[in-house]
Amino acid sequence: MVIITTYRTFFHQFILLYRPFEHHLNIQLGKHHLHRAQWSTLYYLFNTGSATLVELSNYQSVEKPTVTRTINRLEELGYVEHLPGKDKREKRMQLTELGRNIYMEVRMTIDQFEQDILKGISEEEQLKTIRIMEEIQKNLKE
DSSP states (O other), X not given: OOOOXXXXXXXXXXXXXXXHHHHHHHHHHHTTTOOHHHHHHHHHHHHHSOEXXXXXXXXXXXXXXXXXXXXXXXXXTTSEXXXXXXXXXXXXXXEOHHHHHHHHHHXXXXXXXHHHHTTTOOHHHHHHHHXXXXXXXXXXXX
16 A cells, blocks of 8 residues: 655645646747746846846756846847946846836736636635745755
């Protein structure tokens, strides 16, 4: 007899949730000709004002070359620009006016998508889940 523990079920459910969520998110983002990594970058820059490539790679938990490719594409689209800094080696990026406008347009699509998939889940339950995810993330960094 196999005993399935709560933590095994928890992480199994997480894995089962992650891929379909990312798939459906990319469908929504595709309406705006974006994908998840680009959206994460726009989201971070919109909410922080500016960031270095290292800060973006740490935020997304990916290697710097991955962020560099994403930033290069967003620059080509006119959504981000290089912010002059004190240190020429540090590449600090910020959203352009077009980037801020695109963010707000996409935000409306994503807001509706996220509200739809959270139907039946109270704000209290959402806040508890957010706290749990933050704690897991903290434990992973230790």
